Amino acid sequence: MGRPPCCDKVGIKKGPWTPEEDIILVSYIQEHGPGNWRSVPINTGLMRCSKSCRLRWTNYLRPGIRRGNFTPHEEGIIVHLQSLLGNRWAAIASYHPQRTDNDIKNYWNTHLKKKLKKHQAIGAIFAPPPPSEPSSIIPTTASAGHVHLHHDMPLSKDYGSLHPAACTNTAEATHQLIARRSPFAATDGDSSSSSYASSMDNISRLLCGFMKSSPPQNDAAADIKPSATEINPLLSFNQYHMTGATTLSAFNDMLPSPPPPQQPALMGHSGYDEPRQQHQQGPLSPIEKWLFEEAEEQVVDLMDLSDGCCSVPMMF
DNA sequence: AAAAGCAGCAACCGCCTATCT
DNA sequence: GAGATAGGCGGTTGCTGCTTT
Numbered sequence: 001m002g003r004p005p006c007c008d009k010v011g012i013k014k015g016p017w018t019p020e021e022d023i024i025l026v027s028y029i030q031e032h033g034p035g036n037w038r039s040v041p042i043n044t045g046l047m048r049c050s051k052s053c054r055l056r057w058t059n060y061l062r063p064g065i066r067r068g069n070f071t072p073h074e075e076g077i078i079v080h081l082q083s084l085l086g087n088r089w090a091a092i093a094s095y096h097p098q099r100t101d102n103d104i105k106n107y108w109n110t111h112l113k114k115k116l117k118k119h120q121a122i123g124a125i126f127a128p129p130p131p132s133e134p135s136s137i138i139p140t141t142a143s144a145g146h147v148h149l150h151h152d153m154p155l156s157k158d159y160g161s162l163h164p165a166a167c168t169n170t171a172e173a174t175h176q177l178i179a180r181r182s183p184f185a186a187t188d189g190d191s192s193s194s195s196y197a198s199s200m201d202n203i204s205r206l207l208c209g210f211m212k213s214s215p216p217q218n219d220a221a222a223d224i225k226p227s228a229t230e231i232n233p234l235l236s237f238n239q240y241h242m243t244g245a246t247t248l249s250a251f252n253d254m255l256p257s258p259p260p261p262q263q264p265a266l267m268g269h270s271g272y273d274e275p276r277q278q279h280q281q282g283p284l285s286p287i288e289k290w291l292f293e294e295a296e297e298q299v300v301d302l303m304d305l306s307d308g309c310c311s312v313p314m315m316f
Numbered sequence: 317a318a319a320a321g322c323a324g325c326a327a328c329c330g331c332c333t334a335t336c337t
Numbered sequence: 338g339a340g341a342t343a344g345g346c347g348g349t350t351g352c353t354g355c356t357t358t
Contacts, residue, residue: 016326016352038343054344055327090346105347106325 013047017056021046025053026061034062059100066098070107078104079112 017025028044034057037050046053059065070078074096081092089101089108096104 014328036343049328050343051329051345052327058345059326087347101346102326109348110324 011047012049014052017048017060021048022056022061025056029057029061055102059102064098065100065103067103070099070111074099075112075115078108079116082108082112 024044024046025040028040032043034054037054040046040050040053041048048056077095078092081095085091087105087108089105093099093101093104
C-alpha cells in the first residue's frame with residue numbers, strides 16, 4: 001500500500017497551468033527559493049498540490065531550460081546513456097543540464113525509440129547484432145554490473161538558483177511580473193506559437209527580466225550581490241559546456257563534473273545542496289572512461305544516421 | 317472541406333526513498 | 338527502530354495540433 005495521493009483534497013486544481021499561476025509560483029520561488037514544496041500552495045494561495053508546483057518549476061519555469069530540437073549530439077548521448085542506465089531519466093538528464101528528465105523521457109518515447117528501431121531493423125539486415133545483446137546498440141561490458149555515473153550529483157535538480165533577496169514581497173513581485181508580462185511575451189520570439197506553454201517558451205526569460213529590473217529592496221539584500229552565476233548557474237554552466245561543445249572531442253566536456261567543494265556554483269541558497277552532494281564524484285572511474293570512449297563512437301554512429309550521411313538511407 | 321488518425325508533450329498518478337520525529 | 342511524511346522518479350494518460358485520407 002502506498003501513501004494516499006497528495007492531491008486528493010477537494011478544491012485542488014488540475015490541468016494546464018495558467019500564466020497567472022506561473023507568475024505566482026515564480027514570484028514565490030524568487031523570494032523563498034525552490035524547496036519546501038508543501039508550503040508553496042499554502043503560502044501562495046495556489047490551488048495546486050505541492051507536487052504539481054514542483055513539477056511545474058522543474059520542468060518549465062526554472063531558468064536555463066532549453067526546449068525542443070534535440071541536436072544529434074544530444075540524441076547520441078541520450079541513446080548511449082539510456083542503453084547503459086535504462087530508463088533512469090533523471091540520471092540521464094543530469095548530463096543535460098538544459099534538459100529536464102520529463103523532456104528527455106518524452107523525446108525518447110516519441111522520437112528516439114522509433115529511430116533506434118529503424119536503426120536496429122536496418123542493422124539486422126545489414127549487420128546482424130550478436131545474439132547476446134540483440135536489443136542494445138552497444139556491446140555493453142558495463143551493463144552487467146551497476147554503473148555508477150553522475151546520477152547522484154546535484155546538478156540535475158539544482159533548479160537554478162533564484163536569489164531570495166531580489167524580491168522581498170511576493171504580492172508586489174507578482175504585480176510587477178503581471179505588469180511586465182505582455183512585453184516579454186511580445187519579445188518572446190515565438191509569438192506565433194499557439195499554446196501558452198510554448199509561447200512562454202521559458203518563463204525564466206520573463207523571470208530574468210524581472211530580476212534585472214527589481215533592485216534589492218533592503219540593505220541586507222544589497223549586501224549579498226549575487227553573481228551572474230549565482231543568479232542563473234545553469235545558464236552560465238551551459239554557456240561554458242554547451243555552446244562550444246559541438247565536436248565529438250568535446251563530448252567529455254559535456255558530461256559535467258561536479259563542482260569543486262569551494263565552488264558553490266551550482267548550489268544556490270535553496271536547500272538543494274544536501275543529499276545529492278554527498279555523492280559527488282572523484283576522478284573518473286575506469287568504467288566512466290570506458291563510457292566516454294564508447295560514447296564518442298556511438299555519437300558518431302547516431303550523428304551519421306541523423307545527418308543522413310550513412311551508407312544506408314534513414315527515413316525518420 | 318471535413319473526418320480520422322497520428323504525434324507531441326504537459327501533467328498526473330502511484331510507488332520508492334530519504335529524512336524527520 | 339518504527340512510523341509518518343515530503344520529495345523524487347518513472348510510467349502513463351489525455352489533450353491539442355498537425356497530417357493524411
